[in-house]
Amino acid sequence: MSSPAVTRRAAQKAKIQTRSKATGGVPQRPKSSGGLMEAKRRARQRISNSGKRNSDTQTLRDPYQTTMEAIEVVRGATGLIYDRQMAQHKCLWDENYPECPARLTCILDRCQELKLMDRCLTIDPKTATKEQILLKHTEEHYDTLKGTSRSTDEVALEDLSSHYDAIYIHPTTFELSLLSVGSTVELVNAVAEGTVQNGMAIIRPPGHHAMKAEFNGYCFFNNVAIAAEEVLLRGDIERILIVDWDIHHGQGTQRMFYDDPRVLYFSIHRFEHGAFWPNLRESDFDWVGEGAGRGFNFNLPLNQIGMTDADYLAIFQQVLMPVATEFSPNLVILSAGYDSALGDEKGEMEITPAGYAHLLSPLMSLAGGKIAVILEGGYCLRSLAEGAALTLKTLLGDPCPNIEPLAPPCESVQETILNCISVQRKYWKSLQIHRTYGLEEVNNINPQRELHQVTTVFKGSTERPEKFDTRNCYPIQDQECVRRNDERLQRLELSTNLRVAPKRVCFVYDEAMAEHKNDFEVHPECPARITKIYERFGEYGTIDRMHRVGSRQATLEELHLVHSPEHVKLMKECVQRKDLEAFGERYNSVYFHNSTWTCATLAAGSVLQVVDEVVNGDSQSGICVVRPPGHHAESDLPHGFCIFNNIAIAAEYAVRNHGLRRVLIVDWDVHHGNGTQHIFENRPDVLYVSLHRYDYGNFFPKGTDGDFSEVGSGAGEGFNVNIPWNRKGMGDAEYTAAFFSIIMPIAYEFNPELVLVSAGFDAAIGDPLGGCKVSPEAYGHFTHWLSSLANGRIIVCLEGGYNVNSISYAMTMCSKALLGDPLPPLCNRELSSSCVETIQNVVSVQQKYWKCLKFTKKLPDFVGGDVGDLSDLVRGMKITDEPCDSDSTNERKGGGAEPQPGPSSSRGDATKDHQSLSDYLAENATALANEEMFAVVPLKNCPHLTLLDPSQAPTEINTFAPCEVCTSAVENWICLHCFRTLCGRYVGEHMLYHHLDTEHPLTLSYSDLSVWCYKCESYIDNPMLYKYKNMAHVCKFGGEEMVWPYGDTQFTLETTK
Known part of the structure; x- marks a missing residue:
């Protein structure tokens, strides 16, 4: 516990006055965003009409421009396209063939059972034209399949099928393949044009194996590739991210965009060093694209079976999301195969149905929410139906169901992830976090457990038979395995919480909290901080879309949950003092007003109102627009503008009054939440994670408590995570890196039942105290990422932030994120070296406590995208x-x-x-x-x-x-x-x-x-x-x-x- 620090009046006054002068005092209310935008529009029009630009003219972008442009961007409908006619496509000569009509019907039946289809905007299916097919296939390829249309010669159909790997042709295959492509194109166009926000195409036959002139792997025309090519040609979309999580590598899609930098193709697939179908060398991690497309092809090959949710989440957190955020696509297309699901006889993996919701959720923060999910594989009907239904449910904006406790990422996936980063890091700034080593270390350092060795092993075969088997050419599970998987899937279905709260977001605000103010001088912690946020909610229309809960004062018993009776008594009595200015000087950066007790207890009590609302299931999430802030307040004294620790009281209240066993607090205020850390530092049921400016202990609140080495004590050791920035200027890129490298992995392993955010916005761009550059929209992304935890039970509570424009825009973007509105893209710039150092330091300390932090090995600095085997390279030297x-x-x-x-x-x-x-x-x-x-x-x-x-x-x-x-x-x-x-x-x-x-x-x-x-x-x-x-x-x-x-x-x- 820190001691009461007494700040000399002159020093405190000089500090506040200096900061006030830098910003012109308390920020005045600006012109309305509409007027500002109109003025900018007229200025741009004048420049355009002049026909030329003065060479001295520079275009300056308002730092809030992106957020202001989002004022009318709200969540749209979820599109759904399907046609039960597609069930006609089946294998005539093998009734047990796994690519069967029930794959389609079981998904539709489950979606109907969950009443999901009624909530979607149904899009009419459409048959693709020949011209659309020829965008990615040869005319001969088209004509070959067309020649089978309505054929009654079963022998000829089987013989033709035997010339291709793993296909069968039915008399309706040609027409239904065109319908599958056309439906995919219709959905992708609807998403790209904004007719719908997102959508799902439940179609068959699948498409991602189909190559330019070859049918392959149940696929005839490449649905996703054709749809992507069409929107690119139209010119509305410049960059597309294709994520392919089907268990088989989508080599057809990869080949079609291998040299195209407009398409980032990312595939996670079973490989087993080439021993698994399609047995191609090009499916390995070192196939990164060629020509202009070099670095835009990502393969994450899985070299053993039994991969779990934890392994896939590690891939998303360590590789996919950092790179995808940097790529900043205009559209996301998901090749959604569910053959990696638990129970699938082909994949033999163990992704739970709910796991797919957690994989999809972060992708929805990209491309302004424009995402089209296209069905590919999946052959265990029970997990296929449940996984696809929960995917659609997530697209509709429902919270991600909790998943089972996560095991650590397995060694095999660790190797795959580090191999991929090793060959791709030269192309992506977001992958520059790992330490590296050179050949000198290879030759002189032993043991070398901390040096990752990049190797490739290929066990596949390039031999191609004259004819392929057309019957009994697929794996069959024994009945005992089927029984075990079915029992586990049944348990998962029964334990998965699919409930959706009747109100999506609640919020609390009481203007009475504005009464707390500094009557002695201009102060950054001013009433306008909350009144401006409330005004901005109204301006953006979020106030009418959220449920407002009533405010109340916290009781003495509630304050005593984390504060000493002496502290509470002293704060209550201070309002009667005549020497409030002198009394405030006794503490570090605190002022008092006659209304301080009322406002402080109102702030704490109002947060508890939201806790009740969310934990009781009446609202899915909540926002607390309260002041004074709280995270600096210690159990026995006020500190740093804070009287009572609102978020700490809320966490303890949730544990004691609601019986929660795990509460996560994420504190992104630019100042370290010393009070919250001290209150819970010996507690394993409250995980405290703080991102803050530290400056080697010289930034407020100063001292070493905020350093990365402070991990908690006693039973709480490892449940305190500090991410200290040691220089100013940290922005979206640095915070994003911290989230994906540290916060989200640890949060998922902790598996909270409630997420509380100490939402200080003084790291936002333009803040007079923070000196950082986080955009308002970035806070919306942080909120979205965290909302996948705890069945969506997340509460965002205001802490600091002293530029009223920044904090009002930032909190508004948090509200829009919780409401499911599309988010603007993030700023894309290179990570600072100081950020990289901090992340490395934090991971090196926290890996002792968190099994998810397995990616700490040094990577070779002499491996490029075309180096296959590091061991051969070194041995040759x-x-x-x-x-x-x-x-x-x-x-x-x-x-x-x-x-x-x-x-x-x-x-x-x-x-x-x-x-x-x-x-x-x-x-x-x-x-x-x-x-x-x-x-x-x-x-x-x-x-x-x-x-x-x-x-x-x-x-x-x-x-x-x-x-x-x-x-x-x-x-x-x-x-x-x-x-x-x-x-x-x-x-x-x-x-x-x-x-x-x-x-x-x-x-x-x-x-x-x-x-x-x-x-x-x-x-x-x-x-x-x-x-x-x-x-x-x-x-x-x-x-x-x-x-x-x-x-x-x-x-x-x-x-x-």
């Missing part, structure tokens, strides 16, 4: 005094070729001339001087040599033995204590892990016969090692003994070229 082919051991083992030169002083060809070490160094003097090459001198003595027992050594060493764990034959080592063969650090690091498990320090390389000591972290060369080296030499070089080398100093040469 290691040299001895003669070149050594890293594949030579495999060649010799297989074909009995002549021994290849090795690293020892003995050679297979004794008559060959050798270059001396001195000659070699002389020739490479420049490289040595430039530190492109360096010499490593092995240690002659090592204390761990005494651990060797030559009597236990084997009679021979097989240098061609594979790794005992992963069977790799590349860069293996042998433990000189237990004689296990395991792979090195550029492959699977299994020898390193063996050392960590057993503490066996000494190991010998099969590649160059060098010996490494893990404990000394150095190469070792000592006569005691001769026996082991000689056995390896005999095997490696066809029986030739190793020459005794210990009369001269030996060098191992390496290069970083």
Whole structure:
């Protein structure tokens, strides 16, 4: 607990007056936004009419322009397009074929059961034209399918189908494929034109595998690609984000936009290093696009089954959302396959139906809410129907249902995410957060667990059969697996809260709170802070769309939830004092007024009114326009304009009176909420997260309490997260990075039952105290992201913010976000280095407490989008005094070729001339001087040599033995204590892990016969090692003994070229 800090009157007065002069005192009410916008419009028109611009003329954009343009932008209808005729498409020769009519009908039936269809604007389906098909397909491709129309020759249809991978053709396939494309185009056009806000096309056949001239994977025409191409050609849309979460890679869509920077294609798919269909090398993470489209193709390949909601959310938080926000699309198209869902026999993943709502929700903050969801795959009918229905429910603006507690992201998805970031970071500013390492660290640092090694492994096949199977060519689950999945899906359906509160947003405001004011001087914490917000609500029309709850004063019992009786008593009695100005000087940045007690208790009580309204389920979310603020108030004293800690009282009230077990407080006020932190620092049921300006402890409230190292204490250790900015000027990009790297992952793992936001807007652009540059619309995005938590139960409570224009626009954007209105795009700029440092520091400390923060390894700074295998790259850079082919051991083992030169002083060809070490160094003097090459001198003595027992050594060493764990034959080592063969650090690091498990320090390389000591972290060369080296030499070089080398100093040469 901080002590009562007494500020000298002169210093306090000078500080406030200086800030007041900088802003001209209390900001005056500006002209109405409509008048300002009209004046700007006339000015632009005059410039346009002049026919030219003066070379000295500069266009200055109002920092609130984007928010002002959103004044009439409100949520539109959700479109729905489908046609039950599409159920006619079926396989005539295999009644168990998984791509079946029930895929369509089960979704429609579930949506009807939930009464979702009645809430949508139904769009009439339409058949695509030939011209539309030819936008992305060849005429021959079109004609081939057209030739099957109404065919009654089942044998011919099956024979034609066998020439393509995983399709069947029905007599209606041509017409229904055209209907599927046309319906997709109709929906996408309706979303792009603003006829509807968003929408869903429940269609089949699917489309994302269809290529320019080839049917593939149940797909005939590429619905999404054709629709995207059409809107791009029309010119209204400049940038499209296509997110493909179908379990199979949408190679058709990828190929159609691979060189097109207008389309960012992002696919999450099962890959298993190419062993999973469609078994393509191009489905891996290092296929990033080509030409102008380089960096606009993202593949997130999943290399094991059983991925969960946590794994997919990690992909969204670490990669997709940062990049998508930076890309700033005008339209989002979602290729929504549900074969990654729990129970699907193809995907074998475990995404819950509710999980899809959480994946969709953040995407709805993009592109002004313009998002079209197009059905692709999904073959477990129960999870397909539920997942698709909850997707539509989310599009309608209903809150995301809570999901099961999240496990940590698995190691496989961690590797995938870091691989993808490694090859894409050069193209995207938002991916520049990770620390990096160079080749020098690779060669000199051990162990290397914190260095991420980028590798590619491909187990697929390029062979193509003359004909493909058309029957029984799909996986079938055993009945026990089906039963288990069905039981779990049933439990999830019963436990999923699909309730929607009757009122979407409530708010509280009482003008009586404006009575609290500083009568002694102009002060930034002034009554206009709340009155202007209320006026702005009216101007934007949100006041009529929210339910207003009555205000009330907090009781003494409620104040005592977090404040000492002494503090409450003193604040109550202060209003009777005659020396209010002097009394205020006793505290740090606090003033008092005769109405302070009334206003402070009214602020706290009004917040509790909203808590009751939201937690009882009468309103989905809430906004509290209250003052004085509260987050600086300690349990026993006022502080920093704050009398009582409104948000802390609300959190404790929710826990005690409503029985909540987990409350999340997110404090984005520019000043650290020292009071809230102290009140809950030893509590595990309240997670406090604060983003604030810190300036190494020199920014108010000063001291070290706000540093990243403060994590809570006792049972609350790990439940306090500080994100301290150490410089001014932080804006949308920095706050967005903090949300996706830290706040949202931790919040999801915490799984709150209520979200409380200490919404100070003094980090907003133009604030006289904060010095930051967060736009008003960014606060709307933050609110939207947080609203996916806690079944949508979120309360935004005013704290600081001292530019009345900034705070009124910002709080209005929060209200619009909660009402489901489309949000303007965010400012796109490069992250500051100080922000990156802060995020790295926070993650490094908090990863001890939060399993989601797994992405801390350093990434290589020498990997580009076209580098496939880091281990090959590094191995190719290691040299001895003669070149050594890293594949030579495999060649010799297989074909009995002549021994290849090795690293020892003995050679297979004794008559060959050798270059001396001195000659070699002389020739490479420049490289040595430039530190492109360096010499490593092995240690002659090592204390761990005494651990060797030559009597236990084997009679021979097989240098061609594979790794005992992963069977790799590349860069293996042998433990000189237990004689296990395991792979090195550029492959699977299994020898390193063996050392960590057993503490066996000494190991010998099969590649160059060098010996490494893990404990000394150095190469070792000592006569005691001769026996082991000689056995390896005999095997490696066809029986030739190793020459005794210990009369001269030996060098191992390496290069970083």
